[in-house]
Amino acid sequence: MTDKPPSTDPTKKPLKGILKKSKFIHPEPQAELDESIVSRAKASQTALQHANIIADRKRFQKHVLDCIIRLAELPEARNPPYSAEKPSESDAAEFKALIRAFQPSDFDDLVEERNVTGLCGYTLCGNPRLRYKGGDWKLHNNVIVKKAELERWCSQDCARRAMYVKVQLNETATWERAGIPSILIDLMDERARTDEEKVEQKMARIELDDRRRAAQDSEALAMERESTKRSIQPRMDIPIKEKMVTTAAEAPSLQEDEDADTDIHMMIEGHRVKTQGKKNQGVDGAT
Amino acid sequence: MADEEFSGATELAHKTTTKIWRVWRTTHEMCKDRGYEISDAEIQVGLDEFRRQYTGVDGLPEYVLPNPRHTTWLSREEHEDCDSRSRLKFTARPSDHMNKLHMPAPTKDTPNPDTEAGNVWVEFLNSESFGTKEIRRFIEFCSNNHYRSGILVSHLPISAAARKMISATQSFTNVEVFLEDDLLINITHHTLVPKHILLSRDEKIALLKRYRLKETQLPRILVKDPVAAYLGLKKGNVVKIIRKSETAGRYASYRICV
Ligand SMILES: [Zn+2]
Numbered sequence: 001m002t003d004k005p006p007s008t009d010p011t012k013k014p015l016k017g018i019l020k021k022s023k024f025i026h027p028e029p030q031a032e033l034d035e036s037i038v039s040r041a042k043a044s045q046t047a048l049q050h051a052n053i054i055a056d057r058k059r060f061q062k063h064v065l066d067c068i069i070r071l072a073e074l075p076e077a078r079n080p081p082y083s084a085e086k087p088s089e090s091d092a093a094e095f096k097a098l099i100r101a102f103q104p105s106d107f108d109d110l111v112e113e114r115n116v117t118g119l120c121g122y123t124l125c126g127n128p129r130l131r132y133k134g135g136d137w138k139l140h141n142n143v144i145v146k147k148a149e150l151e152r153w154c155s156q157d158c159a160r161r162a163m164y165v166k167v168q169l170n171e172t173a174t175w176e177r178a179g180i181p182s183i184l185i186d187l188m189d190e191r192a193r194t195d196e197e198k199v200e201q202k203m204a205r206i207e208l209d210d211r212r213r214a215a216q217d218s219e220a221l222a223m224e225r226e227s228t229k230r231s232i233q234p235r236m237d238i239p240i241k242e243k244m245v246t247t248a249a250e251a252p253s254l255q256e257d258e259d260a261d262t263d264i265h266m267m268i269e270g271h272r273v274k275t276q277g278k279k280n281q282g283v284d285g286a287t
Numbered sequence: 288m289a290d291e292e293f294s295g296a297t298e299l300a301h302k303t304t305t306k307i308w309r310v311w312r313t314t315h316e317m318c319k320d321r322g323y324e325i326s327d328a329e330i331q332v333g334l335d336e337f338r339r340q341y342t343g344v345d346g347l348p349e350y351v352l353p354n355p356r357h358t359t360w361l362s363r364e365e366h367e368d369c370d371s372r373s374r375l376k377f378t379a380r381p382s383d384h385m386n387k388l389h390m391p392a393p394t395k396d397t398p399n400p401d402t403e404a405g406n407v408w409v410e411f412l413n414s415e416s417f418g419t420k421e422i423r424r425f426i427e428f429c430s431n432n433h434y435r436s437g438i439l440v441s442h443l444p445i446s447a448a449a450r451k452m453i454s455a456t457q458s459f460t461n462v463e464v465f466l467e468d469d470l471l472i473n474i475t476h477h478t479l480v481p482k483h484i485l486l487s488r489d490e491k492i493a494l495l496k497r498y499r500l501k502e503t504q505l506p507r508i509l510v511k512d513p514v515a516a517y518l519g520l521k522k523g524n525v526v527k528i529i530r531k532s533e534t535a536g537r538y539a540s541y542r543i544c545v
Contacts, residue, residue, distance in 0.1 A: 062455055068448045069419050109447040116418035116446045 064106050067098040071123050072113040078126030084158055087124040087187075095123050096185045099165065107166050111152055120154035122162045124187070127154035164188035306471065307411070308337045311375060313470040314409055314440055320475065321519055322385025323407055341374045372442075375411035378434070388487045405435025411467075412441035422449040422462070429460050436461040436519070440470065463519060474513050481530040483514050486541075491525045494541060508542040520544040 074095060077088035087095075102110070111121035120127045130151050132138055138147045153159040168185050312330060319325040332340070381389075381404035389404040408429050414421050422445070429437035437460065445464050453462050474480055486494065495502065502523070508515050510522060520526065524544040531537055 058455075061451070065419075065448060065451050065455060069423075072419070072448075109451070112446050113418050113448045116416045117420070118416070 060101070064101055067101060068106065068110045068113055071095065071098055071110055072117065072119075074123050075126050084120070084122055084125035084127070084154075084161060091124055092187060096187070099123070099169070099185055102169050103171060104166055104169050107162075107169055111162065115152055120158050121152040122154075122158040124161075125154055125158050127158075129154055161188045304338055305334060306467070307341075307372065307375070308332075308334050309472070310411075310440060310467045310470045311337065311341075313473045314438070314465075315377075316473050317470070317517055318379050318407060318409065318438075320517070321407075322382050322388060322404070323379035324382050325379055372411035372413045375413075375440075376409060378406055378408050380406055388485060390488060392488060403435070406433075407436050407438060408432065408434040409438045409440070412439055412443065415443075417441055417443040417449065418446045419449045419452055422452050422464075426452070426456050426460050426462055429462060430456075434460070436463070438462075439464050440467055441465070442467045463516070465516075469513070475517060480514065481528050483518060484527045484529070485518060485520065486525045486527055494525065502543055505541055505543040507545045510544055515544055 071094075075082065075087055075091040077091055082088045082091075099107070110123065114121050114123070115129055118128050119125075120129045130153065132147050132151060134147075136147050137144050138150055139145075140150060153162070165185060165187065312332070315325050315330045319330065381402070385404045386402040389402050391400045391403055393400055410425065412421065422439070425437060425439050439462065441464055444466065450464075453464065456462070475483070494500075495505075505525065508520070508526060510516070510520065515526075518526070522544055526542050526544070528540050528542060529537055530540070
């Protein structure tokens with residue numbers, strides 16, 4: 001088999017092997033200079049891009065931290081008629097807006113932060129958290145539970161409410177999904193309370209124009225895959241060209257040729273491993 | 288009955304005072320070992336004197352004094368809740384040696400750079416919770432008063448969000464947090480802990496040159512290693528570790544902080 005490129009046309013640049021760097025073997029020095037300037041500019045551009053990405057990540061982490069600090073202070077409305085079950089509109093809206101950027105681990109940090117100040121871990125609950133006396137373990141509903149786990153909440157209802165939110169959070173890092181419009185967090189108590197409300201909710205959802213939703217979905221997906229301008233621009237242009245084939249196409253075969261080189265891939269340090277089929281052939285050849 | 292409660296509370300208070308006194312001393316030793324100007328007299332404060340200086344009039348810590356709201360003496364939980372560490376704070380200046388140790392590399396714009404060492408502010412956490420609120424107050428205090436670094440000694444573990452806050456502001460104000468329990472004894476005084484000495488930038492360059500090493504080829508020490516934390520090492524710092532060997536006398540090895 002020959003690998004010779006079809007360089008019959010002299011005006012065309014010769015095709016290069018994949019292991020060689022084109023700029024080092026370029027025949028014209030002027031072009032070489034140009035190319036090295038271009039590649040240097042590209043390198044610095046890449047470095048800048050990466051620095052920007054890191055700066056972006058830091059900004060998002062800072063943002064999440066600010067959200068934790070803010071959410072640790074909620075709810076604003078702590079007195080009746082408001083409660084964890086029926087929070088005020090503004091508290092619930094703020095909670096849902098800020099929690100979107102969170103990963104489950106950030107959510108745990110938030111719970112811890114609220115507990116530090118003595119509050120129930122669920123953001124929309126203004127009650128103090130439970131405190132038990134005594135050892136590290138507690139009997140709860142005939143199950144032995146870690147005391148610290150129970151003490152994170154004011155009640156088991158709040159524990160459930162918090163879990164309901166936590167399971168909706170995305171594991172992917174904040175900076176990879178920032179701005180994805182489809183992340184909406186539901187609260188447990190918002191699950192439609194009556195059938196009428198249920199229908200209403202459904203109607204509202206159907207109203208969303210199907211086409212618009214499809215566009216949103218694909219945009220969200222694209223963003224998740226880091227392909228929009230926001231996250232990463234193409235780092236380098238890597239043109240992929242197909243190599244011209246001059247010889248006639250040949251079907252691959254398992255048959256060994258007379259030439260030993262063709263089954264060189266079967267050799268291990270110069271020694272040919274004898275498989276069943278080969279052994280027979282070898283015997284044939286010897287006789 | 289009241290007498291019994293009183294003596295119980297007193298005993299506990301004295302125990303707490305003894306504990307804090309030891310932490311106080313280790314904190315001073317730590318600052319001295321980092322190169323701050325701390326006199327021996329400041330380190331060798333006796334327990335009695337410490338009690339006189341930092342606790343209430345009767346030699347009893349402030350927090351054991353009867354609370355006006357209560358008719359009896361405070362219970363165990365209550366006086367742990369009280370303000371007891373408010374007087375425990377100090378500041379220290381870097382010594383000349385420390386200034387030299389933390390000299391950054393000269394650049395074209397600044398051929399004679401200023402040292403990166405600066406005054407340190409040390410405080411004991413005086414609150415019953417340790418979250419973002421407390422750490423934000425401490426960071427703001429340090430930066431408003433132009434302290435290059437701040438050390439907060441705490442009797443409570445720090446919350447995760449507060450820890451993230453420290454690393455988010457690390458580039459402006461260098462804040463470190465220590466647990467009281469970790470400073471009860473000075474780990475570097477233990478016979479099995481070899482002596483660690485921080486190298487200056489020039490010394491580090493000379494070392495790498497001499498052995499023709501890249502930074503990555505040096506053995507490592509983690510930032511969170513207790514001795515590294517004690518010395519306040521940063522990523523990229525190199526320490527010389529001097530061990531005593533029965534067969535080889537003293538020998539030195541080097542580690543880079545990662
Ligand atoms: Zn609650």
